[in-house]
Amino acid sequence: MSWHAAKSSLRTTLKVKPIRRLLITGVLFSLAAVATAIAVGSHFRERALHESEREHRNVVLLLAEHLAQLLQRLDMAERDIEAWLAAPAHLALDPLAVHRLLQAKSADLAHVSRITLVDANGQLLNSSDEYLSQHRQSGTHAFIEELKRTNSDRLLTSPVTTATGLTIVLARPIRANDGTLLAAILGVLDLDRVQDLTAAVSLKDSGNISIFHTDGSLVARAPPDPQAVGRRYDIGSARAYLTDATPERIFRGLGPVDGKPRIGTLRKVQGFPLFVAASTTTVSVLAAWSSQIRLLALITFAAITVVALVLLFIAREMLSAFAKSERRVAREREKLDLAVNNMSQGLLLYDAQQRLEICNRSYLEMFGLSSDVIKPGCSFREVVRHRHATGSFTGDVEAYCTAIENDLAAGRVARTLVTASNGRTVQMSNKRLANGSWIMTMEDVTELQKSHARIAHLAMHDTLTGLPNRAQFRERLQAGLEAAGHEPLALLFVDLDNFKFINDTYGHVVGDALLCGVAARLAGSVAETDLVARLAGDEFAIVQHKATQSDAEALAERILAALTTPVSCAGHDLDVNASVGIALSDPAIADVETLIRRADLAMYAAKAAGKRGWRVFERDMEDRAQARRNLERDLRRALAESQIEVHYQPIFDIRSRAVAGHEALMRWRHPSRGMISPADFIPMAEETHLIIDLGRFILHEACRQAALRKDDTYIAVNVSPIQLVSGHFALDTAAILASTGLRPDRLALEVTESVLMQDQENVLKTMQELTMLGVNLVLDDFGTGYSSLSYLQRFPFHKIKIDRSFVSTLCVSKGSEQIVTTILALANSLGMTTTAEGVETEAQLAMLAGLGCVEAQGFLLGRPEASMAADGSADASCVA
DSSP states (O other): OOHHHHHHHHHHHHHSHHHHHHHHHHHHHHHHHHHHHHHHHHHHHHHHHHHHHHHHHHHHHHHHHHHHHHHHHHHHHHHHHHHHHHSGGGTTOOHHHHHHHHHHHHHTOTTOOEEEEEETTOEEEEESSSOOSSOEEOSOHHHHHHHHHOOOSOEEOOOEEETTEEEEEEEEEEEOTTSOEEEEEEEEEEHHHHHHHHHTSOOSTTOEEEEEETTSBEEEEESOOTTTTTOBOOOTTHHHHOOSSOOEEEEEEEOTTTOOEEEEEEEEOTTSSEEEEEEEEHHHHTHHHHHHHHHHHHHHHHHHHHHHHHHHHHHHHHHHHHHHHHHHHHHHHHHHHHHHHHSSSEEEEEOTTSBEEEEOHHHHHHHTOOTTTSSTTOBHHHHHHHHHHHTSOOSOHHHHHHHHHHHHHTTOOEEEEEEOTTSOEEEEEEEEOTTSOEEEEEEEOHHHHHHHHHHHHHHHBOTTTOSBOHHHHHHHHHHHHHTTTTSOEEEEEEEESSHHHHHHHHOHHHHHHHHHHHHHHHHHHSOTTSEEEEEETTEEEEEEESOOHHHHHHHHHHHHHHTTSOEEETTEEEOOOEEEEEEEOOTTOOSHHHHHHHHHHHHHHHHHTTSSEEEEOOHHHHHHHHHHHHHHHHHHHHHHTTOEEEEEEEEEETTTOOEEEEEEEEEEEETTTEEEOHHHHHHHHHHTTTHHHHHHHHHHHHHHHHHTOSSOOEEEEEOOHHHHTSSOHHHHHHHHHHHHTOOGGGEEEEEEGGGGGSOHHHHHHHHHHHHHHTOEEEEEEETSSOOOHHHHHHSOOSEEEEOHHHHHTTTTOHHHHHHHHHHHHHHHHTTOEEEEEOOOSHHHHHHHHHHTOOEEESTTTOOOBSSOOTTOOOOGGGOO
């Protein structure tokens, strides 16, 4: 290819914006890769240098501190010798005593070869390594003269040559009062020993460690260099830079011994004219970095090459793609036409002059139009006129077209519903586009409308029974009340009596089938004008129009009669009962809430009367409800204001007639109504769950009082079923026992048989937790409710209480005697004790003793009192 041809091809390629952007991206990537490689290489270099410096710093720190400790120990030894020699008691000691002192101090210093004593003229007076009988010249005149010239209290020499080799000497002067030098104590360190200390610390690669005197003399070096040790070198500014305030310095430069570029660290030996240098040649430190840089450069070059090749390949593919774009566009047009003509919605596209541009096949088929008339180029009005002519449009063509045009001009989306030729409902939508054209779509919404109708039905009907739901019930009831002045009505609330038991016993499938059966029977009991609705659960409501009280009562009788026959549900024939409450409309009643409340009160009155019956609302029902609400409010206040009291009735051992324990009984002392019986407020407390707070208070107070007694009598506390199924009763009991200090075995919790019918798994779990605490469990009122041997086997009871109904007729009814005998035999066989309650005569007590009953309580033995005797004694007058 010629240069001009290649140049022309390049210009053509660069005219394509994506390719031009691709090439710019490639150049930017290459520049970024080079910049990144340079930055990474610089980072690696600095990291290698810093790692080497950190190693040097650790080495010099270790060696400098070790040298400082060694010299400080030698200095302290010389101080001790000086102090010893200066003592008046030692002035007349003979040389042998001095030798032994020097020898003892030298023996404690591993790196000190000897300690000597010389006079002011350099004569050797004594030494640690030999005993001298006479003085001799020591050859130490140089630093003796320096001690004479200066007033320093110690001097560390640079390396000096002695008979044993190179040494350094730590000299301490002994002066007269006028400062005249009398003698000197010399601690001699052979440089071979210092060399051993230096060799113990090593550096990797070409690193070395040196110890310099501040005058430039090399004291030791590792690796060893005997020719260099003892010589003086130019150490630059190290002598001035390394001070007590600045003990360490990092340097990069030429080494003073070998003259090679080095990286290292200097550190002063604290308190002495020495410093330690650790260094490594720069070439060695950066050897690994050089290899990394070469590898990084290779990787960068390879990455740029790969990216360039990839970009060239992409550019070639893009050029090929541009060449194919026209063919693809043509195919896409064909696909668009295919999609438009096969979509389920009808589609029309008009230009800004209302000329048809696109019309799909679905539109023509939806309205039965001819493609010869409805085709690109015809006007909007021509399309509508053709529809009018073929019968798919009825009405004024001009008015319709004008309305559409006005909506489009105002920017509104015009939607209309029309009926197609096939009878289905079609929604037409017109929307103006940004370029002045507009699009019209037609969608079959027949199924959507049916779905909306189904949703509207579900919104107002119960999904299970198909009856109107609460929303429709309230709406219809309100409408009936608004017309009640001309059309009286009755509201009936129907609540199934035993539905929860059936639902729990047979399951929700059977329960749902029962509700559907009841709904059918209710619907069959009313007139066509009446409304039957399901409010929630097993609650139904009936709005009876044009009804008097007798009409409503007759309907209630029909409902109860209809429910008399068992309902067949999933293979089970179930008996179902109901309670019905009736409320009649009144001109004074303007809101549904009042009528609903009255029907609800009447229904609860029917349940209270024994269920399976009906009651008509009466004014006193509202009064009783208000009284109950007042009682609940007062009970909440009683808890807060400590109006609840605990009374204690003693329980006696029948054989010994001694007090075995007490039963805690709840009493409410109302500030205005006086003492209120538990029978009047306990049921209400259980319904409102106030019994949980009441029970916790009674349990705590009873345990606190029982803990004050000095004997082992127990305290019995009644427990409500609501407390046992609350989920945290065992934890509350443990906390109360801990806070009051009462032993768990002195607490007996009394449970009635009714609690065993509720949520047995959770009740059993709670009772097992209480047994693990050590608390005793008592089955109260045994034989009066749902007595079953399975309860005694499954639940961990310790005692059975015989109900007072059997005790009261014990002496007059053979049946009661047989029942008590059976209960006692059963308890004995299960290893349980027994307590008889309600003992009021000596005859009853005697018969119970004869039958083998263990404990008894009642008015004969003792009445409830506000406190227990702290010493555990029994009132003799209470025991006949």
